[in-house]
Amino acid sequence: MKDKKKIVLVSGNLNKVNEFKEILKDSFEVENMKLDIDEIQSMSLKEICEFKAKEAYKIVKKPLLVEDTGFFIDELNGLPGPFIKFFEENLGKGASIKLLGNSTNRSAKQVCAICYYDGKELIFEEAEMNGIVSNEVKEGEGFGFDFCFIPDGYDKTFSELGLKEKNKISARKKVIDKTKKSLESSA
Amino acid sequence: MKDKKKIVLVSGNLNKVNEFKEILKDSFEVENMKLDIDEIQSMSLKEICEFKAKEAYKIVKKPLLVEDTGFFIDELNGLPGPFIKFFEENLGKGASIKLLGNSTNRSAKQVCAICYYDGKELIFEEAEMNGIVSNEVKEGEGFGFDFCFIPDGYDKTFSELGLKEKNKISARKKVIDKTKKSLESSA
Numbered sequence: 001m002k003d004k005k006k007i008v009l010v011s012g013n014l015n016k017v018n019e020f021k022e023i024l025k026d027s028f029e030v031e032n033m034k035l036d037i038d039e040i041q042s043m044s045l046k047e048i049c050e051f052k053a054k055e056a057y058k059i060v061k062k063p064l065l066v067e068d069t070g071f072f073i074d075e076l077n078g079l080p081g082p083f084i085k086f087f088e089e090n091l092g093k094g095a096s097i098k099l100l101g102n103s104t105n106r107s108a109k110q111v112c113a114i115c116y117y118d119g120k121e122l123i124f125e126e127a128e129m130n131g132i133v134s135n136e137v138k139e140g141e142g143f144g145f146d147f148c149f150i151p152d153g154y155d156k157t158f159s160e161l162g163l164k165e166k167n168k169i170s171a172r173k174k175v176i177d178k179t180k181k182s183l184e185s186s187a
Numbered sequence: 188m189k190d191k192k193k194i195v196l197v198s199g200n201l202n203k204v205n206e207f208k209e210i211l212k213d214s215f216e217v218e219n220m221k222l223d224i225d226e227i228q229s230m231s232l233k234e235i236c237e238f239k240a241k242e243a244y245k246i247v248k249k250p251l252l253v254e255d256t257g258f259f260i261d262e263l264n265g266l267p268g269p270f271i272k273f274f275e276e277n278l279g280k281g282a283s284i285k286l287l288g289n290s291t292n293r294s295a296k297q298v299c300a301i302c303y304y305d306g307k308e309l310i311f312e313e314a315e316m317n318g319i320v321s322n323e324v325k326e327g328e329g330f331g332f333d334f335c336f337i338p339d340g341y342d343k344t345f346s347e348l349g350l351k352e353k354n355k356i357s358a359r360k361k362v363i364d365k366t367k368k369s370l371e372s373s374a
Contacts, residue, residue: 090263
């Protein structure tokens with residue numbers, strides 16, 4: 001049996017790290033590193049992730065993955081997008097509810113992106129999950145906008161569905177799957 | 188008479204360039220350069236400007252100034268702050284009005300920051316102007332949040348006051364003055 005390929009996942013979020021490890025475990029040995037890497041200001045997750053992957057490679061010098069997530073609210077023409085984390089840090093679990101105020105258009109999408117870089121090859125993948133922003137914070141399991149995002153086809157927020165259910169359907173699950181396929185076919 | 192010291196102002200915004208030139212003209216010869224430099228994601232104008240100044244210096248290799256402006260809305264715990272430009276690009280002149288919705292607390296502040304860097308010495312200055320977000324967009328002269336920001340002590344938006352009046356009182360005027368003094372005393 002061939003040794004599993006080793007990949008460094010650059011992320012400080014243990015929830016995300018465990019999700020990556022679980023999904024990739026058949027083909028890859030995922031080692032986590034937390035690095036303090038500047039992210040650039042952009043509405044494009046592709047730009048942010050590619051920059052971050054190249055900066056991280058200068059330190060890690062091994063094949064690596066970086067990821068970023070955005071929350072794109074229709075009524076705000078996509079904002080806050082990649083800046084959602086600053087809103088969550090400053091406004092808490094219901095940040096998106098606060099931003100929407102009384103707006104009746106509550107459509108939003110979770111977009112997750114991953115960039116793989118090994119010093120030569122660069123692979124970028126992105127996936128999205130459409131849904132709506134709930135009218136109030138719903139407690140449960142999760143982090144970030146999980147407490148106020150109801151994915152299409154459900155009547156519960158990610159937090160109410162719980163991590164196990166969320167991890168079957170979320171954009172993060174989809175983009176890790178896509179990346180796995182790309183890595184397997186390029187290996 | 189001593190030659191005026193030359194400084195490169197890294198900015199693509201001609202409104203700002205003219206303001207800098209006007210205020211600094213007695214002591215400095217300001218040359219404008221437009222560079223495509225990545226800004227980092229941060230709520231701190233200091234972090235953003237210092238990073239930008241050092242990145243710019245790698246290209247310019249001469250004493251330079253960079254600047255950044257944030258719009259900090261009380262009700263949103265300071266957001267969007269340095270990210271205001273993305274909101275204006277996507278939501279137009281009334282971006283801050285849209286973000287506030289029906290909130291009664293309409294306090295906000297304009298914060299302008301400048302960083303000087305010559306490869307050795309780094310000077311950072313910041314100034315602010317408090318005020319409120321208007322209930323509707325007010326036409327007139329200006330750019331960005333000028334159309335919906337009423338500075339303290341006035342009952343008109345920056346756009347209604349006009350550029351000439353605005354440039355006497357704005358945070359940008361104050362921070363250019365502060366930077367001028369710092370540069371003169373360090374020269």
